[in-house]
Amino acid sequence: MGKTIIDAHNVSKTYKETMVPVKALQDVHLHIEEGEFVALVGPSGSGKSTLLNMIGGLDEPTSGTVFVDGVEITKLSENKMIDFRLQNIGFVFQSFNLIPVLTSRENIGFVLQLQKVPKKDREKRVLELLREVGLEEKVNSRPGELSGGQQQRVAVARALASKPKIILADEPTANLDSKSAGNLMDIMAKLNQEEKITFLFSTHDQRVIEKARRVITLVDGKVDSDVVQTPT
Amino acid sequence: MLVQIAWRNIWRNKTRSFVVIGSIVIGLWASVFILAFAWGLYKNNIDESVNRQLSHIQIHHPEFTNQQESKYVIKNSDSILSILQKEDLVQAASARSITQGMITSPTTVAGVTIYGISPKAEIKQIGLNENLIEGDYFASGKGNEIFIGEKLTKKLKIKLRSKVVVTFTDIHSNIVSAAFRVGGIYKSKNLSLDEVNVYVQKQSLDKLLDLQPSESNELAILLKDEAALESYKSGVQQLVPSGKVEDWKDLSPHLEMVIESFNLYTYIITGIILLALTFGIVNTMLMSVLERIRELGMLMAIGFNKRKIFSMIMLETFFLTLIGCPLGLFIGWLSILILGTYGINIAIFSEGLASYGFSSIIYPELDNQIYWIVAIMCLITALLSAIYPAYRALQLNPAESIRKI
Numbered sequence: 139m140g141k142t143i144i145d146a147h148n149v150s151k152t153y154k155e156t157m158v159p160v161k162a163l164q165d166v167h168l169h170i171e172e173g174e175f176v177a178l179v180g181p182s183g184s185g186k187s188t189l190l191n192m193i194g195g196l197d198e199p200t201s202g203t204v205f206v207d208g209v210e211i212t213k214l215s216e217n218k219m220i221d222f223r224l225q226n227i228g229f230v231f232q233s234f235n236l237i238p239v240l241t242s243r244e245n246i247g248f249v250l251q252l253q254k255v256p257k258k259d260r261e262k263r264v265l266e267l268l269r270e271v272g273l274e275e276k277v278n279s280r281p282g283e284l285s286g287g288q289q290q291r292v293a294v295a296r297a298l299a300s301k302p303k304i305i306l307a308d309e310p311t312a313n314l315d316s317k318s319a320g321n322l323m324d325i326m327a328k329l330n331q332e333e334k335i336t337f338l339f340s341t342h343d344q345r346v347i348e349k350a351r352r353v354i355t356l357v358d359g360k361v362d363s364d365v366v367q368t369p370t
Numbered sequence: 371m372l373v374q375i376a377w378r379n380i381w382r383n384k385t386r387s388f389v390v391i392g393s394i395v396i397g398l399w400a401s402v403f404i405l406a407f408a409w410g411l412y413k414n415n416i417d418e419s420v421n422r423q424l425s426h427i428q429i430h431h432p433e434f435t436n437q438q439e440s441k442y443v444i445k446n447s448d449s450i451l452s453i454l455q456k457e458d459l460v461q462a463a464s465a466r467s468i469t470q471g472m473i474t475s476p477t478t479v480a481g482v483t484i485y486g487i488s489p490k491a492e493i494k495q496i497g498l499n500e501n502l503i504e505g506d507y508f509a510s511g512k513g514n515e516i517f518i519g520e521k522l523t524k525k526l527k528i529k530l531r532s533k534v535v536v537t538f539t540d541i542h543s544n545i546v547s548a549a550f551r552v553g554g555i556y557k558s559k560n561l562s563l564d565e566v567n568v569y570v571q572k573q574s575l576d577k578l579l580d581l582q583p584s585e586s587n588e589l590a591i592l593l594k595d596e597a598a599l600e601s602y603k604s605g606v607q608q609l610v611p612s613g614k615v616e617d618w619k620d621l622s623p624h625l626e627m628v629i630e631s632f633n634l635y636t637y638i639i640t641g642i643i644l645l646a647l648t649f650g651i652v653n654t655m656l657m658s659v660l661e662r663i664r665e666l667g668m669l670m671a672i673g674f675n676k677r678k679i680f681s682m683i684m685l686e687t688f689f690l691t692l693i694g695c696p697l698g699l700f701i702g703w704l705s706i707l708i709l710g711t712y713g714i715n716i717a718i719f720s721e722g723l724a725s726y727g728f729s730s731i732i733y734p735e736l737d738n739q740i741y742w743i744v745a746i747m748c749l750i751t752a753l754l755s756a757i758y759p760a761y762r763a764l765q766l767n768p769a770e771s772i773r774k775i
Contacts (some may be wrong), residue, residue, distance in 0.1 A: 187773065188769075196670075196768045229668075231671075235668065237669070249673060296672070300673075
């Protein structure tokens with residue numbers, strides 16, 4: 139058995155802002171080991187994004203605890219959580235992933251700069267990452283000059299920049315055509331294989347689900363099934 | 371990186387940024403120009419009062435100021451005057467006899483202050499010669515010439531060469547009457563004074579008052595440089611220890627009040643204009659925050675803490691102000707320079723303004739220090755205006771922000 143990287147116990151989240159409280163997550167237990175490549179699937183409103191937000195420390199559970207790499211993140215202060223996220227968790231969102239006014243190089247370098255990486259090392263790492271996602275020729279392009287798929291690849295490169303233990307991706311292929319989606323998933327799978335980075339991504343896309351080695355299905359905020367599969 | 375992002379962010383929506391910069395430019399231009407116009411107006415009034423009426427320093431008998439009676443004189447004023455006239459700091463000095471009396475025309479009568487002046491010495495001070503609209507300045511050499519303001523001639527229904535009788539009490543409290551002929555009609559920039567001040571030769575008035583040639587009621591000193599006023603004033607006091615030495619601020623406290631109140635106006639006028647600017651900045655920056663909610667959420671998710679988010683919004687406002695501020699001040703300075711040279715003719719209001727001693731041509735002028743005050747006030751206003759939008763950004767929850775459509 140590998141090292142546990144994500145450990146969620148009895149995680150519940152209820153949104154009380156509406157007239158009728160919405161139970162987004164109900165007593166979710168989740169255990170993910172280092173280096174796993176996990177798809178989080180389920181219908182809209184099943185709690186996929188909410189669970190990713192809880193694991194990423196972007197939101198707090200109403201009850202339950204979340205451990206990431208042995209740290210109980212639900213107990214961290216806001217500033218410590220930001221710092222923890224910066225060092226340990228990479229994010230890829232569905233859209234609006236990149237800072238529109240910065241080039242690919244700057245978007246990736248931005249995270250490294252937050253980590254106070256020296257300029258020389260930063261430049262080297264940025265070029266390495268762009269090469270890994272096949273976009274070294276787009277180093278000086280701003281997001282507006284890139285296609286949706288290219289933007290997501292830069293987002294993956296940026297998520298990798300801080301050498302995180304986990305990358306959380308919320309429907310990363312939702313806005314991409316099938317070719318770009320396949321391309322992105324191949325890059326993510328390769329990074330998972332080669333760099334042993336744990337990937338947890340939510341998706342609706344069957345072709346993306348097939349790439350995962352483990353598929354967790356959420357229904358009405360509960361884990362409905364948890365299946366290990368051989369990726370195609 | 372923070373500076374870079376903030377700088378580039380302001381150019382994402384160029385139209386909006388130019389609207390904010392434009393508001394700052396217009397706001398600052400309006401502030402400095404209104405202040406320069408007001409100061410031009412007041413300064414003209416102050417200069418006129420000091421140079422043409424009061425002079426920088428006046429010396430009287432201590433009782434004269436209260437009683438306004440001609441019997442309170444400065445002894446040996448002729449020798450004091452000759453000392454003063456030789457001083458390097460003095461531009462001009464003159465001796466005056468003064469009495470209150472009545473002037474009678476064939477049709478009516480009016481109360482006046484009669485000044486006995488030395489025509490030559492007063493050219494640089496009262497400047498009656500420059501204000502004459504009819505007649506010549508003591509050209510006849512006769513001692514019975516009287517110079518009257520245009521407004522008073524209308525009131526008395528008299529004209530040039532008309533005969534008038536002036537009645538007053540001499541230093542022994544005897545009533546004295548004397549006939550004078552109007553030698554000139556003047557119109558100064560202060561119509562209220564034109565209605566009450568009449569001028570005759572000092573020699574003539576002294577005889578009527580029974581004053582000695584060496585005696586005067588008033589010694590007026592105009593300095594070359596006002597900066598020397600305080601130190602010179604104490605020197606004059608030593609020269610005339612028994613006299614009451616007053617500067618123009620003592621003689622006309624309202625003028626000093628005008629200067630002091632101008633500083634207050636600076637803050638009030640600038641404050642009002644900048645208040646209007648505040649709403650513009652709050653509105654624009656709030657829009658800028660609200661349309662970037664997802665992006666701000668993403669920034670927080672990838673490691674941008676709230677302090678950095680706050681700083682970014684403040685920096686964006688700072689940059690907009692930094693562009694607008696010098697531009698507004700420059701345009702303000704340029705318009706003040708041009709209009710300060712050629713003047714603004716407000717003749718349409720001149721009759722009303724002249725009643726209060728204001729000129730009809732205003733030369734806007736502004737102290738350099740005021741530019742700095744306005745600029746600093748603008749910068750502070752802009753940064754304060756950005757606090758609310760920045761605070762709204764801080765209230766964002768990254769998870770909710772990212773989900774926002």
